[in-house]
Amino acid sequence: MIFAKQAMLSTGWAQNVRLTVSSGAITAVESGRMPQPGDTLVDTLLPALANLHSHSFQRAMAGMTEYRMAGKDSFWTWRDLMYRFTAHLTPGHIEAIAAFVFLEMQEGGYASVGEFHYIHHQPDGAPYDDLGELSSRIAAAAATTGIGLTHLPVLYTYGGAGQVALQPGQARFGNSVDRFNDLVVRAEMAVGELPADCRVGIAPHSLRATSPGDLSAVLGAHASGPTHIHIAEQPKEVADISAWLGARPVEWLLENVNVTPDWCLIHATHMTLGETRDMAKSGAVAGLCPITEANLGDGPFNGPSYLEAGGAFGIGSDSNVLISLTEELRTLEYSQRLRDFARNVMVVGEGSVGEALYTGAACGGAQALGRKAGTIAVGQLADLVAIDSTDPALCALQTHQLLDGLAFAAKDRVVTDVWSAGRHSVKGGRHIRRDQIVDGYRSAMQSLMAAL
Structure with a gap:
């Protein structure tokens, strides 16, 4: 049982809430109650967000690509450095890095992750004896941390x-x-050893890394479940796809593929107004990664038009240069303000921007990962996060202002507890296996730095 002084339920804010959790799901929600012996006591309970887009290995590169070289630095120069870095990663490195990344996500308030996983083979391209060796390492990291994993093996066929x-x-x-x-x-065999909320989807990397025929074949073989794809991240990508396929990336995808609510279109940064509206109508989730998109100079997403068309969105940490749920939310909103010379942009009509950002990302992220989560209600997975409303960043706010405070004024330190399908992995702001995981990460980094 979990007792919260206040909680944001699917029906709105409630006081003195007791939750019953069984087999990973919420089985009872009662408000106006008193805590009972044995209850886990928290201050403010929220539905936890999903981190819908992660390349965990890139966390180990953080800070290594911020030196300007001769000429204009861009996503494409960053990518070249990333390729050179990946040549030195061993299976042990990948597991240790992923475990540390998942820990950081959980301590920041995320309950689940979509791991968009595209390192599959040895440095020379030869498969490991077990083709799924590196997917098994990601699953092992999820087992160690307790995070809810949607594993997304990537189809990457062309350069x-x-x-x-x-x-x-x-x-x-x-x-x-x-x-x-x-x-x-x-990958399904490896993830099948994890708790039942974990699952496998697929991720055609991008239109530039596959072909129309290959994409059709893969989608035919995997007709349901989460399907994620990078799309329209960079102007050069839009120009290259337009020259090759005769249409802009999002335009081509929507016209040639049955894009459904199972899909997550990552970035979708450079779209026309028509593409923006059509993507919203498809029911697919826009996978927005504001910190990475800012770090790589991608440009801002067209948030207002997308929301007005009823589009779903979630957030992810992508390159993991900085893992911070609160920073992702505020960077998303601030990118819109900087472009539009306006305030309070990411909300339709009137209302709390923090609430619109948080609840939108909670529902959209759960949809993208195929998790029955995103709200606190009976039957939903117990993907939950507790925050401390007495923290100095929040203590002056009324209950209805807390999500604004979380999005714009707080650091991740306000997170006290996180449950992933009922697995209570963060207590008192600290992951229960922090020391073990951090020691493993430090050891892996020492080995990796010696090889570089």
Whole structure:
């Protein structure tokens, strides 16, 4: 049982709330109650967010790519550095980094993660003896941390638009359609050892890394479940796809593929107004990664038009240069304000921007990961986060202002507890296996730095 002084339920704020959790799900919600012996006591309870887009290994690069070289730095120069970095990662490194990343996510308030996983093979491109070796390492990291995992093996067949051959730096990513389907089977076996809320989806990396025929074949083999794709992140990508396929990336995808609410379109930064509205109507989730998009100079998402069209969205930490739920939310809103010379942008009509950001991301992230979560209600997964409303950043606020305070005034330190499908992995602001996981990460970094 969990007792909260106040909680944001699916029906709104309530006081003195007791939750019963069984087999990972919420089985009873009672307000106006008193705590009972044995209850876990918290201050303010919220539905926990999903981190819908992560490349966990990139966390180990944080701070290594912020030195300006001759010429104009861009996403594409950053990508070259990332490719060189990946050549030195071992399976042990990947597991240790993922465990540390998942810990940081949980301590920041996320209950689940969509791991968009595209390092599959050895540095020379040869498969491991177990084709799913590195997917198994991601699953092991999830087991260690207790996070809710939606594992998304990536189809990455070509080095660029027009079926360009893979570059040497992309050798670890590459698969044919047949081998990718085999890889998904191996990933399902690994994730099948985790709790029942964890699952496997698929992730065609991008239109530039696949082909229309390959995309059709993969979608035919995996007809349901989460499907994620990078799209329209950079102007060069839009130009390359337009020149090759005769349409802009989002335009082409919506016209040629049955995009459903199971889909998550990552970034979708550079869209026309028509594409924006059509994407919203599809029911797909926009996977927004504001910190990474700012770090890489991608540009801002067209939030107002998308929300006006009823679009769903969630947030992710992508490159993991900084893992902070609160910072993702405020960066999303501030990117809109900077572009539009306006305040309080990411809300339709009147209302709390913090509430619109938080609840929108909670529902959209759960949808993108195929989790029955995003609200506190009977039957939902117990993906929950507790915050301390007495923290100096929040203590002056009334209950209805707390989500504004969380989004715009607070640090992640206000998080006290996190449950992932009922697994209570963060207590008192600290992951229950923090020392073990951090020690493993430090050891892995020492080994990796020696190899670079």
